[in-house]
Structures are given as structure tokens and as C-alpha cells.
Amino acid sequence: MSTIVLIGAQWGDEGKGKVTDFLAQQADMVVRYQGGNNAGHTVVVDDRVFKLHLIPSGILYGQKQCLIGNGVVIDPAVLLEEMDNLDKQGVSTNHLRISPRAHVIFPYHKSIDQAEEEYKGNSKIGTTNRGIGPAYADKASRVGIRMVDLLDQEELEEKLRYAVEIKNKMLAGVYESTERIDYGQVLEEYTGYAKRLEKYVADVSVLVNEAIDQGQKVLFEGAQGTLLDLDHGTYPYVTSSHPIAATACTGAGLGPTKINKVVGVAKAYITRVGEGPFPTELHDDLGSLIRERGHEFGTTTGRPRRCGWYDAVIARYAARINGLSYLAVTKLDVLSGLDTLKICVGYRDNDEIITEFPASLKKMANYEPVYKEFPGWQEDISGVTDFSQLPPNARDYIKHLEELSRVPVAIVGVGPGRKQTLVLKELF
Numbered sequence: 001m002s003t004i005v006l007i008g009a010q011w012g013d014e015g016k017g018k019v020t021d022f023l024a025q026q027a028d029m030v031v032r033y034q035g036g037n038n039a040g041h042t043v044v045v046d047d048r049v050f051k052l053h054l055i056p057s058g059i060l061y062g063q064k065q066c067l068i069g070n071g072v073v074i075d076p077a078v079l080l081e082e083m084d085n086l087d088k089q090g091v092s093t094n095h096l097r098i099s100p101r102a103h104v105i106f107p108y109h110k111s112i113d114q115a116e117e118e119y120k121g122n123s124k125i126g127t128t129n130r131g132i133g134p135a136y137a138d139k140a141s142r143v144g145i146r147m148v149d150l151l152d153q154e155e156l157e158e159k160l161r162y163a164v165e166i167k168n169k170m171l172a173g174v175y176e177s178t179e180r181i182d183y184g185q186v187l188e189e190y191t192g193y194a195k196r197l198e199k200y201v202a203d204v205s206v207l208v209n210e211a212i213d214q215g216q217k218v219l220f221e222g223a224q225g226t227l228l229d230l231d232h233g234t235y236p237y238v239t240s241s242h243p244i245a246a247t248a249c250t251g252a253g254l255g256p257t258k259i260n261k262v263v264g265v266a267k268a269y270i271t272r273v274g275e276g277p278f279p280t281e282l283h284d285d286l287g288s289l290i291r292e293r294g295h296e297f298g299t300t301t302g303r304p305r306r307c308g309w310y311d312a313v314i315a316r317y318a319a320r321i322n323g324l325s326y327l328a329v330t331k332l333d334v335l336s337g338l339d340t341l342k343i344c345v346g347y348r349d350n351d352e353i354i355t356e357f358p359a360s361l362k363k364m365a366n367y368e369p370v371y372k373e374f375p376g377w378q379e380d381i382s383g384v385t386d387f388s389q390l391p392p393n394a395r396d397y398i399k400h401l402e403e404l405s406r407v408p409v410a411i412v413g414v415g416p417g418r419k420q421t422l423v424l425k426e427l428f
């Protein structure tokens with residue numbers, strides 16, 4: 001049995017797409033199990049850049065089984081566009097399968113996402129406006145429409161009629177929006193999507209469990225990150241799913257005894273898109289320098305990402321919540337050329353030092369990060385192919401990061417390319 005769950009250990013965009021693509025070389029199957037097209041996973045293969053939102057990052061190999069589990073919310077228009085784009089680039093999607101239990105995003109989810117953000121004004125979450133929150137809310141309220149319903153015209157008509165009626169009332173009455181959803185138009189559009197997607201729908205739980213039982217290597221590709229988790233993140237500035245390791249089980253339909261390893265992907269610094277607290281955020285020129293050097297602009301929305309120092313309190317929190325076996329540390333190359341590097345080891349609250357990530361955002365707002373400083377290195381490390389070739393200060397930085405996070409580092413990224421990956425420990 002060989003299964004790895006890969007999750008984001010920070011606020012998303014840690015480089016999960018790149019690390020998934022790298023580990024997928026050895027995998028037979030890659031599975032997405034939560035989130036939707038709020039995710040933007042970049043994979044660079046030679047001089048080609050792929051930006052994946054819904055399709056697992058293993059798709060680029062052509063022969064790997066790529067599954068979208070029941071825990072994902074699917075915008076069929078985005079999925080089909082992504083499939084078509086891959087097709088145009090010569091990448092086959094024949095091995096893609098979609099769970100019939102996955103919920104579908106409709107235009108009213110996007111309208112309500114946007115209307116709710118506008119209504120909130122200054123207290124907005126800064127969502128991706130992809131309808132993710134409203135789609136998960138419908139799922140929890142038991143009025144969602146699943147892939148299996150999309151394929152059944154009678155079910156679709158009945159459920160969609162109800163949904164459109166309620167959502168139009170919400171748009172008009174609650175959000176005072178002039179926008180209205182046209183039932184007939186949506187029905188026609190989604191009936192078309194159903195026809196195209198039907199052949200890809202298959203029981204993902206059965207496929208995953210069979211693969212595991214046959215000894216195949218299965219990689220679960222998380223979206224978002226631990227601090228965007230609905231329960232464990234910086235609520236309410238979170239997404240509406242659970243981007244933690246346990247969700248691989250609920251979101252793909254398998255039991256916790258089937259998971260071997262959990263890998264947390266973390267940048268050598270930290271970024272966040274959207275609103276919400278961020279203790280180590282750099283508001284100065286250094287923050288801008290890291291943003292420029294690291295090309296820290298959202299893959300999905302293009303928004304500039306907020307940048308800050310690596311936070312070991314967050315790393316230890318992610319290790320605990322996810323039961324991390326290893327860390328994959330990305331973007332070490334971005335820190336080249338800095339004289340001094342800092343890692344946050346705790347937060348100061350008046351005379352007290354806090355070492356556990358807090359639940360209260362109000363308290364967090366008053367925390368001052370406590371840093372340990374380390375000497376930087378000047379060399380360009382993007383061509384390094386073995387950990388031992390890194391400048392001594394870069395190796396030491398990783399060693400300190402590992403000690404302070406209390407998780408062994410298995411992978412270090414020194415560039416976006418598949419080959420710019422240093423392996424300290426084989427994972428499959």
C-alpha cells in the first residue's frame with residue numbers, strides 16, 4: 001500500500017501543483033478531493049506552463065488515472081474549458097474520471113458569491129468569486145445538485161427549478177441585486193455540459209480503493225491550505241471546504257487506515273491572497289521584493305499576494321492538524337541575495353510568548369512576531385541539482401526551518417521546473 005496525501009501547510013499557493021507533478025512521476029493515480037476552481041495549480045514542464053484549476057496535476061503524464069472526488073465542487077464550464085485547453089496542447093484527458101457525488105457550481109453560486117462580498121463591504125473575505133462558498137453552503141443545506149443529478153434530466157429540472165426560484169428571491173430581497181437567473185437558459189447550458197461530461201463520470205471511491213488494494217501508488221492532491229480550512233483556518237477568512245489531510249478520506253471515499261504518508265507543502269517564506277490576519281506579513285520594500293522575485297500574483301485571480309517571513313508557529317500547527325510526515329519546502333531560490341533571513345518562532349502578547357496558533361483573530365491582531373535570524377546567501381541556486389551543492393547558509397536555513405517546524409524536510413524546490421527539485425528523502 002502506497003498512498004501519499006499532499007496538502008498546503010500555509011494559506012495556499014505553496015507550490016502544490018509543482019510538487020504533485022514531481023511526485024506523480026512515480027504515481028499510478030492522482031486524486032483531487034476538495035475545493036474547486038478557486039485553486040490554481042501551476043506546473044512547469046520544460047518551457048511549457050500549465051495552470052490547472054480542477055484537473056489533477058498528474059494529467060500531464062497522459063497515462064496516469066486522474067480522479068476528481070466527491071468532495072470537489074465542479075464548475076462544468078471551467079472543467080470543459082480546462083479539458084479543451086489540455087487537448088489543444090496535446091495532453092490527453094482520457095484517463096480523467098469524476099465522482100457522481102461531486103456537487104456542481106451553477107451561475108447563481110457565482111452571483112451570490114459576488115453579491116455577498118459586495119454586501120459585506122469592508123468586512124469582505126476577498127473570495128475568488130468562483131461560487132465556491134455558496135456551492136458548499138447548498139451542499140450542507142441539502143439543496144445542492146450533484147453530477148449524478150446533472151446526468152438525469154428529470155432530477156436536474158426539478159432541483160434546478162427550486163434552486164433558481166430561491167436564489168432569485170435571495171438576489172432581489174436580501175442583496176438588493178438587479179441580477180436574475182434565467183431557469184431555461186441555465187437548464188439548456190447545463191444539459192449540454194452533462195452530455196459532454198457523462199462518459200467521464202465513474203465511482204471514484206471504488207476506483208481509488210481498488211487501486212490501493214492492488215498496490216498501486218496513489219497521490220492525493222490537496223487544494224488551498226491548512227490556514228484556509230473552514231474549522232482550523234483563520235475563520236471567517238477561510239474557504240468553505242477542509243483543505244487538510246483528513247479530507248482526502250471524506251472527499252474521495254476511503255478510510256484513514258489507507259493513508260501512508262502526509263506531505264505538507266510550504267514556501268520558504270509565506271504568502272496569502274485575500275483578506276485576513278497574517279502575523280509575519282512584510283509591509284515594506286522587502287515584501288515587495290519577495291513578491292516581484294517570487295512572481296507572487298494569484299494563478300486564479302491575478303491578485304498580488306501578500307508576502308512575509310516563514311512562520312514556524314504555523315508550520316507546527318499544520319504538522320499537528322494534518323499529522324505531517326514530511327515537508328516539501330518550495331521557492332528557496334527566491335530568498336537568494338538577502339543578507340538576513342528570519343523565521344517566526346512565537347508571538348509576543350505584552351509579556352507573554354505565544355507558541356500555539358490562536359483561534360481568536362482579535363488577539364492575533366495584537367501579536368508581535370518573535371524572530372530568529374539567519375545569515376543569507378548570495379548565489380543563484382536555481383541550477384542546483386543536489387542538496388549538498390547548496391551554499392552552506394542555504395542548507396543551514398533548511399535545517400533550522402526543519403528543526404523549528406519539527407517536521408523533516410523531504411523535498412526542496414529551487415525553481416518552478418520539474419527538474420528544479422532537490423530530493424532529501426524518496427517518498428514513494
Ligand code: GDP
Binds near residue numbers: 015331
Ligand atoms: P499551488 O496553488 O500550491 O499549486 O501554487 P501556485 O501554482 O498557485 O503558486 C506557486 C508558484 O510558484 C507557481 O508559479 C509555481 O510555478 C512556482 N513555484 C513552485 N515551486 C517553486 C520553486 O521552488 N521556486 C520557484 N521560483 N517557483 C516555484
Ligand code: IMO
Binds near residue numbers: 237275
Ligand atoms: P490553491 O489551491 C490561495 C482564498 C481566497 C480567499 C479565501 C476564500 O491555488 O492554493 P473562496 O473563493 O475559496 O471562497 O475564497 O480563500 N483562496 C486561496 N488562496 N490559494 C488558493 O488555492 C485559494 N483558494 C481560495 O483568496 O481569501
Ligand code: MG
Binds near residue numbers: 012013014040299300
Ligand atoms: Mg494556487
